[in-house]
Amino acid sequence: MPDVAVVGFAQAPNVRSTPGTTNGVEMLVPIFAEVLERTGLSKEDIGFWCSGSSDYLAGRAFSFIAAVDAIGAFPPIHESHVEMDAAWALYEAWLKIRMGEVETALVYGFGKSSAGQLRRVLALQMDPYVVAPLWPDSVSVAGIQARLGLEAGLWSEKDLAEVAARSRADATGNPAAQVSGTVEVADLLDAPYFADPLRAHDIAPVTDGAAVLVLASAERAADLVDSPAVITGIEHRVDSPALGVRDLTRSPSTAAAGRALDLDGVELAELHAPFTHQELILRDALGLGEQVRINPSGGVLTGNPMFSAGLARIGEAANHILDGSARKTLAHATSGPVLQQNLVATLEVLS
Amino acid sequence: MADLAVKSRTCFTQTVSAPELPLSAPLNVGFDYTRSVGPVLGRFVNALRERRVEGVRGSDGRVHVPPLEYDPVTAEALSEFVPVASEGEIVSWSWIAEPLDGQPLSRPFAWALVKLDGADTAILHAVDAGSPSNVHTGQRVRVRWAEETVGHIRDIAYFVPADGPDTEPTEAPPPVAKREENAPVSVVITPIHLRYEHSASPEESRYLRGLAEGKLIGQRCPSCEKVYIPPRGACPTDGVPTTDEVELPDTGIVTTFCIVNVPFLGQKIKPPYVAAYILLDGADIAFLHLVLGCDAADVRMGMRVRAAWKPRDEWWTSLENIGHFAPTGEPDAPYESFAHHL
Secondary structure: OOOEEEEEEEEOOOEOOOOOOOOOHHHHHHHHHHHHHHHOOOHHHOOEEEEEOOHHHHOOOOOHHHHHHHHOOOOOOOEEEEOOOHHHHHHHHHHHHHOOOOOEEEEEEEEEHHHOOHHHHHHHHOOOOOOHHHOOOHHHHHHHHHHHHHHOOOOOHHHHHHHHHHHHHHHOOOOOOOOOOOOOHHHHHHOOEEEOOEEHHHEOOEEEEEEEEEEEEHHHHHHHOOOOEEEEEEEEEEOOOOOOOOOOOOOHHHHHHHHOOOOOOOOEEEOOOOEHHHHHHHHHHHOOOOOOEEOOOOOHHHOEEOOOHHHHHHHHHHHHHHOOOOOEEEEEEEEOHHHOEEEEEEEEEOO | OOOOOEEEEEOOEOOOOOOOOOOEEEEEEEEEEEEEOHHHHHHHHHHHHOOOEEEEEOOOOOEEOOOOOEOOOOOOEOOOEEEEOOEEEEEEEEEEOOOOOOOOOOOOEEEEEEEEOOOOOOEEEEEOOOOHHHOOOOOEEEEEEOOOOOOOHHHEEEEEEOOOOOOOOOOOOOOEEEOOOOOOOOEEEEEEEEEEEEEOOHHHHHHHHHHHOOOEEEEEOOOOOOEEOOOOOOOOOOOOOOOEEEEEOOEEEEEEEEEEOOOOOOOOOOOOEEEEEEEEOOOOOOEEEEEOOOOHHHOOOOOEEEEEEOOHHHOOOOHHHEEEEEEOOOOOOOHHHOHHHO
16 A cells, blocks of 8 residues: 655644634635645646535534635545544545555645634534533533643643743744744733633634645655655544543543554654643653654644644644654644544654 | 424624625524434433433443443443432532533533542533632532423533532523423433624625625636626636626526425415526526516526616615516527526
C-alpha cells in the first residue's frame, strides 16, 4: 500500500466572528486557491474531496453542501463528509489513497461558531436521553473534569495558567492566531472564574475558521514539494460517551492510539486541547517528555475553529516537515465532549 | 414520530448605520427531539415517574446510574436492574454563574457528577446550592423531584443538599413523555430550541437589497460567464467568486413546472396552482416562483412570463416583492433555447 504524505496546508484567520454566511463557505474559497497554488495542483488534479463540519453550528440541515460550491464541483467530483472534526475526514482520505483508489485528496474543515451559542450548541453532542435534555454546556462539563484533577493533586491552577501563558506567547509567531501575547501567570490567576474552577484563559476562545490540507501518495508527493510530510502512523480510539463511567482525569483512548504508534524521536507535538488541563492529560497519555515541544503554533487555546481545529493540528505539525524545521512530529485531534474521541498521527521526512 | 415539528423563521432587516455589511437576522430553530426508550432506558424513566432511581449492573459488577444499555467494558447487553438511593455524594462539580436557556435552574447553580448510594458510576445533573462556597466534593445531596413526574430525565428537577429543604424550581422547558392509558412510557420528547444570527453572503445581500428597490441583480462568473440569480459566493462550475454585477429584466420563460393539487399546512394559495422554474432573460440559472394569471392547464415549458410586482409600499428585502409571474402573451421560446437549463 502506498504511503501518504501531506503536501500543503492553509488556514483562514482564526477570528471571534466573521460577517460571512452562517455556513462559512467564504472562508474556504481563498484557502483552496492558496493550497492549490502552493502545490501546483488544479481542481481537476484532486482525486478525492472530504470535509468535516456540523449542521448544528450552521443551524440548518445539510449545510456542508453549500461548501461544495467553493470547490467548483463540475465536472462532478468524488466527495464525502464527516460530522466531526475534519481530522477524521483526513482519515477517510488517507484510506482512499492507501487503498490505491486515488493519488491525491483535498481535506477541509470549516465552521462559524459565532452564529449560535457554541457551548450550548455543543450540549447536543451528548447522550440524547439522559444528558442533552439538561443542556449541560461544554465549558461546565470541562470544569468538572478540571476539578477532578485539581483535587486529586494532578495539576494546580498555576499549572493551568502556565499552559495558557506559554500558548499565548507561542501564538505571537502564528499570524492566524486569534489570541496572542506575553502575559504573567500571576495576572492570569488574579482573573475571576468563568466557570469555577475554570477561568477565561483556561478555555479556548469561540472562533470562526477553516482549514484545508492536501494529501498525496508518497510517490506523487515527491513531485509536488521538496519535503513531503509522510504520515507514518495514524490511529484513533474512543472512550465511553457515558461521562460518569470514565476517569475524566485520564484519556485512555489517546493513550491507546499513542501506544499503537512509534513515538520515539518526536520533536514537537500539536495537541488539540480546548482547555488548559486537557493539554496536561494528553501529554501524560502520550508520554511526551520535556524534550518534546508542545503546540509551537499556540494551539487551540489561541484559536479554536470548530471542526477544523483538529485538522489544523495535523497541518501545523506537517508544516515543520514541509519547511525542514523538524524530522518527526506528532499531531492530535479530538472530537466530542471532554476528550471522548482522539486521533493521533506521526509525520516524518520522506526517507 | 408524528409529533415531530420543525419551525424555522428568519426576517432580514437592513442595518442603516453600516449598509455595506451583509444582511443578518435572528434565526430560531426548534424541534421536538422524540425518541423511543427501549427496555433499559425505559425501565429507568418509568422508575423516575414513580420517584425511584434504578441502575443496571455491568459485567464487572459495577452498578451504572444512569443505566447503560451495553457494558462499557465487554459491550454485552445489560439487563440486571438494581434499585439505588435518591441520595448520594458529589464526585466533582463546576459552577455556572449565568445559566443558559433550557438548563435545570435559571439561577446560578453547580453542575455536578453525583454518585448515588448503591451506584458505582456518577450521574451528571444540577445542584441548587446558592453559591459556590456552599458546594464541595464529597457533599451529600439528594434528588429534588419535579412537581409532576412524566417519565423523563427531568423528573429529577435537580439535586439539593441532603440535609436542606426542597427549594423552589425555576421555570424549565417541559419534558414530555408519551404513553397509552395505563401503559409504561415508551417515548420521551425533549423540546430543542437553538438561536442563531444568520448571515447572508455579500452577494446575496446585494441581491436582497436590490429587490427592496425593485431590481433583480445577478452576478456573472468571470470564468465561464454564466449569470447567476441569486448570485453565489462562488461559481459552482469554476469555484471562483462571481463578481461582475448584472441587472436583469423581470421577464423570462418557464423552463419546467408542476401543478400543485395537494393542500398542505401553511399553503397560501388555493390549489390547483403552478410552481415553475423561471429563467429570466439573460440569466443562466432558473429560480422557483409561481405562475398565476392563467389557467394552470395552460402553463407550458417555454412560456413567456413577466413579474407581477406587489405595490411598492410592500417591498422589502425579499423575492416576495414579486407576487407571481404572469404570461405575457408573446410566442413561446423554442425548446432548444432552454434545453441546456433543464
